[in-house]
Amino acid sequence: MVSVTLDALDRGLLQVLQLDGRAAFSGIARQLGVSERTVARRYRRLCTLGLRIVGQPVPLRLGMTRWLLRIHCTPDAAGTIAEALARRPDTSWISLASGGTELYCAVTARTPHDRDALLLDKLPRTPRLVSVSAHCLLRLFTGITSTWYASGLPFGRAQETDVLLPAAELHEPVGPLTLDATDRALLAALAKDGRAGLPELAAATSRSTSSVQRHLDRLRADGALGFSVDFDPQHLGYQMMTHLWLRVAPGELSTIGTTLAAHPEIAFAAATTGPHNLVASGVFRGSDDLYHYLDHRVGSLPGIQAIETAPILREVKRLTPAVA
Known part of the structure; x- marks a missing residue:
């Protein structure tokens, strides 16, 4: 990895984005005591280093169930199985651990049928797979992530x-929120770029900017959408x-x-x-x-x-x- 130097301003920018991934550069500039141009320049530099702001649907709020899989396989099969799981749209985070024989895989199941198709049909028939244990995530204590690894920015998370x-996620579950076509298109666009502007989101959803803003506000207010820093x-x-x-x-x-x-x-x-x-x-x-x-x-x-x-x-x- 290329060595980089991040100063207090870079870290401050990352921390503010953790609190609100769509915070305006003008507001960030006021919080950090620098110019808006400086914030924009630092943000672009961090993006060249891999920074992403990702809009994420909250599975519990949308009637979906999250699972964490611990998969043991033979050493020669770990990479192949991991790559195959990575191509699935219902997986969000996959890692190799324990000498390369154990995989961790986060899965979001939309329906019991989708869950059973993977756990009871697809995985048991996978060659060189030794064992699978599936753990249902019952309650999150951090972040809005449905993707296992939320941010990895370990500095001052008091607020x-x-x-x-x-x-x-904070209170007792309520009934699932129903999404329409605009909501789904908006979530798909924000998954690619959580800081996409209203004009870009309007083009992606084929709706007006005012309509996009209403949908965005509704999804956030109803706890169905959050933003994570990667x-x-x-x-x-x-x-x-x-x-x-x-x-x-x-x-x-x-x-x-x-x-x-x-x-x-x-x-x-x-x-x-x-x-x-x-x-x-x-x-x-x-x-x-x-x-x-x-x-x-x-x-x-x-x-x-x-x-x-x-x-x-x-x-x-x-x-x-x-x-x-």
């Missing part, structure tokens, strides 16, 4: 939970990404999940089914940083009965919203 987490954490000095599987006392699940969500190292945390009832994804500067986090930050929390760590070796697919 993020209230800003990023839609009402559909930026390689290695540019920020974080060289290790790790999955954490935790077994937590049932009565402590919400407390532990909320606590992890407030940790700047944690990009994602969710309650899940299975022998480990809480799963998280964290970013760390290195192995010593991870050890300190496990020993001093997590290990001291009451209610945690066991922790399993699985460092990520390679990301095959990330931050790709499933089709709404």
Whole structure:
């Protein structure tokens, strides 16, 4: 990876975008105390380094179910299986871990039939696949991501939970929101560029800018749409990404999940089914940083009965919203 230098202004811009991916450059400039032109220039530079702002539908709000798959396969088949899963529109995040024999795959199922077609039909017939365990994500404690790895920007997230987490994720589930053709076209356009302007969105949806604005406002207000920042954490000095599987006392699940969500190292945390009832994804500067986090930050929390760590070796697919 080419070495780059990011200063406090770059980091500040990234942090503001985490709070609102569509924040206007003028508003960002006021928050950071610089000119709008400077913000636009820094944003373009970060984009050359891989920065993406991605609009994401919230599966729970749209009546869809999220699953995390742990797939064990033979070493010679891991890459092939991962690439095949990456081509599916219902997968959003795929990584290789545990010596290249274990895959993690985030899947969003629109219907029980779609779920069963993958879990009960397609995967069992895949050559050189050893085992599959499917874990239903029950409650998210961080972000709006339906794609497993949300942002990887581990600096100061004190205010993020209230800003990023839609009402559909924070409170008891409500009835699924019905989407029309304009909504679906708008979500597809925002998945490519979450900061696309109203004229571009109007062209993509064949609607007027005023109609697009109304649909956009409705989707955000109803908790069906959020925005995530995708930026390689290695540019920020974080060289290790790790999955954490935790077994937590049932009565402590919400407390532990909320606590992890407030940790700047944690990009994602969710309650899940299975022998480990809480799963998280964290970013760390290195192995010593991870050890300190496990020993001093997590290990001291009451209610945690066991922790399993699985460092990520390679990301095959990330931050790709499933089709709404």
